[in-house]
Amino acid sequence: MPIRRLAPLVVNQIAAGEVVARPASVVKELIENAIDAEAIQITVEIENGGRDLIRVADDGVGIRFDELSLAVATHATSKISDADDLAAIASLGFRGEALASIAAVSRMSVVSRPRDAEGAGRIDIEGDRTIEPRPAPGPPGTTVTVRNLFFNTPARRKFLRSDQTEATRVSETVQHLALGHPQTGFTLTSGARRTIDLPPRQERRLRVLAVLGGELDDELLELDVTQREIGIWGMVGKPAIARGTAKHQQVFLNGRFISDRSITHAIKEAYRGLIDPGRYPTIVLFIQIDPSQVDVNVHPTKAEVRFRNQAAMHGAILSAVRDCLRRADLTPALDLTSVGSPREAPLIIPGPPRAFGSGLAGAPPSASYDSARQFVEYFRRLDPKQKGFVYSEVKEALAEQAPELLIDDDAKPQAAQDVEVLPVIRPVTDVLQIHSSFIVTQDEEGLLIIDQHALHERVMFEQLADAIGKGNLESQRLLMPETVDVDATQIELLADLGPLFVRIGIEAQQIGPASIGINAFSSFLFERGVEPGPFIRDLLDRAAREGVNDDPEAALHEVLDMMACKAAIKSGDKLTAEEITELLKQREKVERSSNCPHGRPTTLHLSIQELERQFGRR
Amino acid sequence: MKVLCERTALVDALNIVGSVVPTRTPTPVLRCLKLTATDGLLVLAATDLQVGIRLGVEQVDVEQPGEALIPADKMTQIVRACDDPTLTFETENHAVHIRGADSHFKVFGYDPSEFPPVPEFGDATVDCEISAGTLQRLIARTLFAAAAEHSRYAINGVLFDRRGKLLRLVATDGRRLALAKGDCLTGEGDCSCIIPSKALKLVAKLVDDPDATVRIAVEENQIRLAVGEGPDAAMLSSTLVEGAFPPFDDVIPKDQDKKVTFDTATLSSAIRRAALLTNEESKGVRLSFENDKLTLSSRAPEMGEATVEIKLDDYQGEPLEIGFNPGFITDALAVIDGGKVTIELKAPNKPGVLRTNGEFTYVIMPVNLQ
Numbered sequence: 001m002p003i004r005r006l007a008p009l010v011v012n013q014i015a016a017g018e019v020v021a022r023p024a025s026v027v028k029e030l031i032e033n034a035i036d037a038e039a040i041q042i043t044v045e046i047e048n049g050g051r052d053l054i055r056v057a058d059d060g061v062g063i064r065f066d067e068l069s070l071a072v073a074t075h076a077t078s079k080i081s082d083a084d085d086l087a088a089i090a091s092l093g094f095r096g097e098a099l100a101s102i103a104a105v106s107r108m109s110v111v112s113r114p115r116d117a118e119g120a121g122r123i124d125i126e127g128d129r130t131i132e133p134r135p136a137p138g139p140p141g142t143t144v145t146v147r148n149l150f151f152n153t154p155a156r157r158k159f160l161r162s163d164q165t166e167a168t169r170v171s172e173t174v175q176h177l178a179l180g181h182p183q184t185g186f187t188l189t190s191g192a193r194r195t196i197d198l199p200p201r202q203e204r205r206l207r208v209l210a211v212l213g214g215e216l217d218d219e220l221l222e223l224d225v226t227q228r229e230i231g232i233w234g235m236v237g238k239p240a241i242a243r244g245t246a247k248h249q250q251v252f253l254n255g256r257f258i259s260d261r262s263i264t265h266a267i268k269e270a271y272r273g274l275i276d277p278g279r280y281p282t283i284v285l286f287i288q289i290d291p292s293q294v295d296v297n298v299h300p301t302k303a304e305v306r307f308r309n310q311a312a313m314h315g316a317i318l319s320a321v322r323d324c325l326r327r328a329d330l331t332p333a334l335d336l337t338s339v340g341s342p343r344e345a346p347l348i349i350p351g352p353p354r355a356f357g358s359g360l361a362g363a364p365p366s367a368s369y370d371s372a373r374q375f376v377e378y379f380r381r382l383d384p385k386q387k388g389f390v391y392s393e394v395k396e397a398l399a400e401q402a403p404e405l406l407i408d409d410d411a412k413p414q415a416a417q418d419v420e421v422l423p424v425i426r427p428v429t430d431v432l433q434i435h436s437s438f439i440v441t442q443d444e445e446g447l448l449i450i451d452q453h454a455l456h457e458r459v460m461f462e463q464l465a466d467a468i469g470k471g472n473l474e475s476q477r478l479l480m481p482e483t484v485d486v487d488a489t490q491i492e493l494l495a496d497l498g499p500l501f502v503r504i505g506i507e508a509q510q511i512g513p514a515s516i517g518i519n520a521f522s523s524f525l526f527e528r529g530v531e532p533g534p535f536i537r538d539l540l541d542r543a544a545r546e547g548v549n550d551d552p553e554a555a556l557h558e559v560l561d562m563m564a565c566k567a568a569i570k571s572g573d574k575l576t577a578e579e580i581t582e583l584l585k586q587r588e589k590v591e592r593s594s595n596c597p598h599g600r601p602t603t604l605h606l607s608i609q610e611l612e613r614q615f616g617r618r
Numbered sequence: 619m620k621v622l623c624e625r626t627a628l629v630d631a632l633n634i635v636g637s638v639v640p641t642r643t644p645t646p647v648l649r650c651l652k653l654t655a656t657d658g659l660l661v662l663a664a665t666d667l668q669v670g671i672r673l674g675v676e677q678v679d680v681e682q683p684g685e686a687l688i689p690a691d692k693m694t695q696i697v698r699a700c701d702d703p704t705l706t707f708e709t710e711n712h713a714v715h716i717r718g719a720d721s722h723f724k725v726f727g728y729d730p731s732e733f734p735p736v737p738e739f740g741d742a743t744v745d746c747e748i749s750a751g752t753l754q755r756l757i758a759r760t761l762f763a764a765a766a767e768h769s770r771y772a773i774n775g776v777l778f779d780r781r782g783k784l785l786r787l788v789a790t791d792g793r794r795l796a797l798a799k800g801d802c803l804t805g806e807g808d809c810s811c812i813i814p815s816k817a818l819k820l821v822a823k824l825v826d827d828p829d830a831t832v833r834i835a836v837e838e839n840q841i842r843l844a845v846g847e848g849p850d851a852a853m854l855s856s857t858l859v860e861g862a863f864p865p866f867d868d869v870i871p872k873d874q875d876k877k878v879t880f881d882t883a884t885l886s887s888a889i890r891r892a893a894l895l896t897n898e899e900s901k902g903v904r905l906s907f908e909n910d911k912l913t914l915s916s917r918a919p920e921m922g923e924a925t926v927e928i929k930l931d932d933y934q935g936e937p938l939e940i941g942f943n944p945g946f947i948t949d950a951l952a953v954i955d956g957g958k959v960t961i962e963l964k965a966p967n968k969p970g971v972l973r974t975n976g977e978f979t980y981v982i983m984p985v986n987l988q
Contacts, residue, residue, distance in 0.1 A: 467899040470919050474900050476943065477967060477983040478792050479869045505986070523943065523985050524899045526793065531769055 020101050022160060023050025023149060024169035029098035030144050031177050034058035037142060040200045041185040044174055048191070049166030051149060051157075059141040062114035065121040068133040072099045072110065072125055099144075104128075105156065106149045112142040127152050171195060172247075175211050176257035179250060179284060182207035208235045208284050212248065216241060216282070223285075223324040230289050230316045236324045237282030239595055242275040248282040254291060259303050263287075266314045270321035272557065273461070275599035285317070431580050437571040439580055446607040452583065453571045455602040458595065459586040461564035464524070468503060468560065474523045475505030481517030482532045484508075490540040491516070496548045497539075500555055504563065508536060516540075528567035535566060619684025620708040621655045624677035625697060628705070631662050631673050632694045634823050634852075639690040640666040651693060652733045653686040653707065653714075659849055663736040664690065668857045669817045670736035673824075674850035688714045688727035696723050737855040739844040742835035746780055746805030750845055751828030756787045757818050759798035759953045759978050764815050765791035772861035775812040778841075780805055788866045794946050795866055797979040803831065811836055812863055817856035821845075824852045870981055871969055874962035876907065876935030880928070882959050886951040888926045892916050893944035895924040902941035902985040907963070909933055916944075940966045941987035947972070950980045 020026055027044060034042045037060025047053035063071050102108055103125040113120035120138030124131040150157035160166055167190045178186045178198050185200030198210055209217055212235070220235040237248070251263050263285075271281050295306040307313045431441045439450040467473060491510055501508060507520035521532040539562060549555035569575065575583070587603070595601055612618045632651075640648055643666070652663040660678045664671055686709045693716075697705065702718035709715075716723040757776070765773040768791065777788040783802045788795065824845045825832075835842045839860070845852045892903045892914035906913040911930055917923045940963060951959065954974050962971040972980040 463899060467919070472986075474902055474941075475986040476793055476901075477969075477985070479790060479795055479969070479981065479983055480792075480864060482792065520986065523901050527898055527901060529767075532792075534769060 020105055020149075021156075022169060023054055023166050024173040026050065026054050026102055026106075026146055026149065027056065027170050028173045028177070029102065030054070030056035030146075031174070033098065033144075034060055034142065035177070035181055035184060037061045039141065039184060042187075044170070044186070044188045044196075046167060046170055046188075046190050049160075049163030050170050051160060051163060051166065052147065054146040054149065054170075055143065057141065057143040059139070062117065062140060062142055063110070063112040063121075064114055065117070065133060065135075068110065068112065068121050068123045069130070071112075072103050072108075072123060072130070102144075102146055105153050106151065107147045109145045110142065111136055111138040111145075113138050113140050115140045176250065176252075179208060179211055180252045180255040180257060180286070204233070204286070205235070212282065212284070220282070221324050221328050223320055225320045225323075227316055227320070228312055229293075230287060230313065232285060232287055232316065232320045234283065234285035234321075236321055238328065239271065239274040239281070239325075239599060240601065241282045242271070242279040242599070243282060244279060246280040249280050250284045252284075252286045253294065253296075253305060254288060255286075256296065256305075257303065258305050260305060260307075262307075262310055262314045263317055266317035267321060269318050270325065271599075273599065274325060274595045277599070279599065283321070285321075287313075287317075289313075431577070431584070433575055433580060435572075436574045439575075439583070441584065443605075446605060446609075446611065449604045449606065450584075450587070451571075451600075451602055452573070452575065453568055454595075454600055455587055456583060457564045457568040458602050459583070459590050460528075460567045461560060462590045464560045464563055465557075467524070468556070472503050473505035475507065475520045476523035476526050477507075477520045478518065478532070481511065481519050482521075483511065484516045484518065484533050484536050484540075485514055486516055486537075486540055487514060487544075489544050493540060493543045493548060497543060499552065500559060503556060504559060506532075506536070522563070525563060525567060530563075530566045535563075538562070538566075619653070619655050619686055620680075620682040620706065621653075621660050622679040622681065622704055622706050623660060623675065625700060625702060625705055627675050627677040628697050631675050632690075632697060634820070635662045635664045635671055635673050636690055636694050637820065637823075638664040638666055638669055638671045646689075647687065647728050647732050648734075649689055649691070650687045650728060650733065651690045652730060652736070653688070655680045655683050655685075656849075657683070663733075665734055665736045667734060668814065669820065670855045671820060671824075672736055672738065672853040674852070676850050682708075684709055685730035686714050686727055687712070687730040687733050688725050692725050696725070737840070737842060737853075739833065739835065739842050739851065739853050742837070742842055744804075744833050745809050745836045746783075746785070746802045746834050748785060748800070748802045748805075748832050748834065749828065750825040750830040750832050752800040752802075753832050754822050754825050754828065756785065756798040756800045757822045760787040760789040760796045761815060761818055761822075762789075762949050762953065763791060763794055763796035763980075764789035766815070768792070770861070771859055772812055772863050775814045775859035776818055777863045777866070778809070778811050778813050778836075780809040782806065782808075788863070790864060790866065790869075793943075794950075794980065794982040795869060796950065797866065797870070797981075799977050809836055811841060812859035812861070813841055814856055814859055817841070817854060820854055824854060869969070870979060871962075871964065871971060874964050874971055876933070876938055876963040877960060878907065878912070878930055878933045879958050879960050882951050882954050882956055884928060885959065886948055888912075888914050888928050889944045889947050889951075892924050892926045893948075895922050896944065897921060901943050901945075902987050903944040904939060904941050904987050906937070906939045907933060907935075908937045935963070938963055938966065940970065941985040942970065942982060943985055946982050950978075950982075954978065 020029070023046065027046070027050065031042055031044065034056060037058060039058035039060035041059050043055075043057045045053065045055040045057075099108075099110070104127065107124075107126045109122060109124045111120050111122045117140075120136050121133050122136035122138070123133045150160070170190070171188060174186055174188045174196055178184070178196070182202045182204045183200065185202075186196055186198045187194060188196035198207065202210065205222065209220075212220070216237070219238045219241045221238065223232060223234045223236050225232050246264075249264070249267060251258055251260065251267075253260075267281065267283060267285075275281060293308045295308075298304045298306055431439055433439050433452070437452060439452055439455075441448050441450070464473070491514070494508065494510060494516060505520065505522035505524070506518065508516050508518045511517035516536065518532045518536055521535075525532075525535065539559065542562070549558060569579075569583075609618070635651060639651070643649060648666065650664075654661040654663065655678070658676065658678070658680060660675045660680070662673050662675065686707070693714075696716055700718045700721060702721075706717045707714055708717070710724075712727045712729055714725050714727055716725065760776050764776055768774050770792075773790055773792065775789075777786075779786045779788060780802065783805045784799065785802050785805070786797060786799050788797045790796070821832075821843055824843075827846070830846045833844045836858075839858050840855060841858055842853065842855045845854075889903065893916060895918050896903065896916045897918040900916075900918055902916070904913075904915045906915070907930070909930070910933070912928045912933075914926045914928070915924060950972050957974065960973045962973065966984060967986070969981050969983050972978075972982065
């Protein structure tokens with residue numbers, strides 16, 4: 001077959017294949033153009049998920065009448081002028097192919113009026129047919145209308161999902177861009193419904209709350225650090241609002257939404273031990289770095305970037321997020337109101353259920369919600385006398401020791417407001433172990449319910465992590481090797497696990513075709529009543545099932561997790577008063593005591609106000 | 619049944635018999651004591667279906683022989699709380715009336731025939747006889763080293779190993795092993811079985827006269843011991859632990875090339891002091907042997923360090939540094955009853971051996987110190 005130069009339309013359609021995959025990508029390209037045009041308000045409209053209509057209107061600088069034809073041509077852009085500019089890209093777009101690519105697969109019209117011009121100009125393109133620019137009415141700024149997307153590329157059209165799914169993707173895209181540009185106002189109208197309405201010139205914190213949902217305010221920690229020329233600002237979600245999908249984990253680099261594996265990894269590391277490994281934190285991070293330190297010209301959609309100093313970036317994110325979490329009190333509050341009716345979807349504007357942000361409502365209930373429900377179920381099963389006992393005990397103690405915290409009918413609300421309430425620190429005196437599993441006690445604000453196993457596991461974990469930081473764990477030798485029967489794969493794993501075993505004080509070797517002999521075992525585990533044989537068997541089973549982590553530190557962490565779990569007191573262990581006191585003392589000492597190493601909470605908090613409300617006192 | 623009982627004698631008996639009564643059991647009759655009054659003797663019996671005990675009280679006046687089955691906790695509380703010198707026990711159907719000078723208790727019980735049989739020694743074939751004092755000593759020197767609730771059931775008990783008149787008891791928890799030897803009064807052939815720790819603990823309690831003779835009968839899966847002679851002999855029966863005890867002869871090292879003798883009290887005190895600065899993660903105490911002195915040291919991160927020195931006059935061998943769990947050493951020193959103890963060592967990762975005049979051997983595995 002002879003080689004031929006492709007027709008310009010085909011070239012553009014191929015390019016469109018990379019940039020324009022679905023309505024959301026059209027919206028992304030057009031909004032980025034609008035932002036680069038210094039728009040203050042961007043209005044997006046879609047019909048049938050964007051399949052039939054996408055319209056993006058801005059009030060930016062506009063395109064001059066005589067440049068309209070050039071604007072829709074390939075590799076034509078106002079954003080950079082030479083190769084040097086590529087080295088330090090400050091605008092969102094720069095490739096000069098968006099409009100041409102979109103035009104190649106749709107019926108597009110551009111109406112634009114520069115701010116100082118008398119009237120607007122309009123150009124229409126449909127595949128490779130262009131209707132020359134002509135004067136038209138229009139406000140200052142640019143409006144791009146895209147109809148019948150993929151009308152001439154049926155294969156692409158077939159790949160579109162349902163209108164609903166495409167509309168959701170458009171909505172997510174607008175969210176990403178809106179988060180990155182709080183100074184710009186955004187509206188999105190899908191069909192007849194306005195699903196996003198964000199005013200311009202919003203403070204970035206308010207913008208994040210407006211997008212994620214204002215009710216999360218108490219669950220988000222603000223982060224603002226600059227180190228080694230990397231500026232990081234963000235809203236870091238407490239472990240309690242972690243989710244089953246990574247949707248609420250959003251990272252922006254110089255205002256651009258990116259997905260970068262090393263940053264994702266740094267975030268995961270920072271939350272390690274606080275949330276279940278299968279869940280994702282809610283976190284929004286904005287990173288500012290010198291544009292010359294990053295290459296965004298990796299992929300046409302620009303979601304992937306390359307850092308000059310990847311390790312420094314990873315380190316900066318990890319330490320910033322970790323420190324932020326460490327400083328915070330992560331004890332989840334019990335929210336009894338969420339019982340019965342799941343937390344309402346955060347709506348930016350009142351509207352039908354599928355409004356913007358409703359993704360949150362559809363997400364699985366968060367951990368704290370689950371535990372709250374369990375707690376209430378438990379509480380309901382208590383007989384009324386017991387409930388009264390708990391209530392009056394707590395209240396009496398409070399009246400005696402911190403009356404200023406007691407807000408009650410008989411208290412004087414006026415006086416309560418006048419007193420500056422300072423946290424009252426006092427030794428824990430009233431504790432109750434229930435069903436040999438939970439410890440109930442009080443702090444200055446209300447009731448604390450502690451999962452004894454989870455908390456002790458956390459304590460053990462910290463002790464072990466601390467000890468291993470100072471050298472290998474102490475190892476007790478055995479009189480005669482303890483034999484464990486294993487299979488062939490597990491014997492192979494033994495070699496991988498060797499270095500790990502040394503660190504935790506275990507010495508084991510193969511002593512037969514299907515057996516391992518343990519010669520020495522951690523004296524800490526012995527002391528906590530953990531037997532070598534069953535422990536090694538469990539460890540090998542787990543390693544065979546889940547594989548051994550390539551990262552030795554991560555693998556060590558997993559094994560320490562397991563050790564802590566086995567060494568900790570169990571649910572159902574009756575504790576003496578001294579043991580409870582000791583455990584509570586440890587709670588105050590141990591970093592991150594609010595979550596067990598698996599990320600489940602160790603402690604739930606029920607405020608006195610909430611109790612009073614539940615009992616109809618207020 | 620109607621019996622007049624001396625209260626203090628009853629309290630003593632209840633203390634021993636009561637410890638067999640299981641606290642958690644779905645079967646109410648197992649929480650009871652069986653009282654059997656015969657001519658001049660009141661026998662208290664209890665069982666948890668594994669261990670059974672029968673203890674006779676002679677300080678009684680039996681007016682009317684008979685049987686009763688009443689809850690152990692109530693009977694014990696009543697007998698302890700009263701301060702009368704004597705109490706009478708009288709049955710009325712399945713209830714028991716307990717009367718003091720100014721008090722009267724009616725305790726509801728059960729039909730005595732519902733109680734599982736608690737074996738008597740009867741005419742069981744005697745395997746061996748041993749003086750109560752010797753048996754008590756052997757138990758004290760081994761029982762502490764037995765495992766508790768280990769998944770290898772065999773080491774949750776103590777090995778009873780008799781060769782002719784030589785009896786050896788052996789216990790281990792996998793990290794240390796205690797072996798005590800003593801002579802029986804009679805005994806022929808060999809006998810080997812594993813006795814549960816709970817039963818041995820009770821045997822030690824049953825002995826109040828060290829010169830008494832203990833008769834031991836071993837059957838297929840049961841052991842019976844009778845302390846003393848005659849109808850009032852205390853009697854304990856227990857099921858045996860199944861399984862194979864580890865080959866203990868193999869783990870007692872024979873080629874130790876470093877030896878030193880200590881005064882038990884001196885060593886015990888030094889170890890206790892050196893152990894003061896250890897914690898859960900670093901249990902070990904370091905023992906540095908040199909020609910003329912032993913330095914014991916410990917270190918706990920974020921807590922501090924301890925050093926204790928002992929002068930040595932008879933250390934044989936090269937200098938050696940080895941770590942041990944201090945509790946393992948003091949456990950053994952506590953049952954040696956004073957005098958001298960010899961420690962034999964070889965290398966930092968090889969076992970240490972404690973010995974006293976051939977009657978007690980204690981093997982202890984080291985810890986790797988950092």
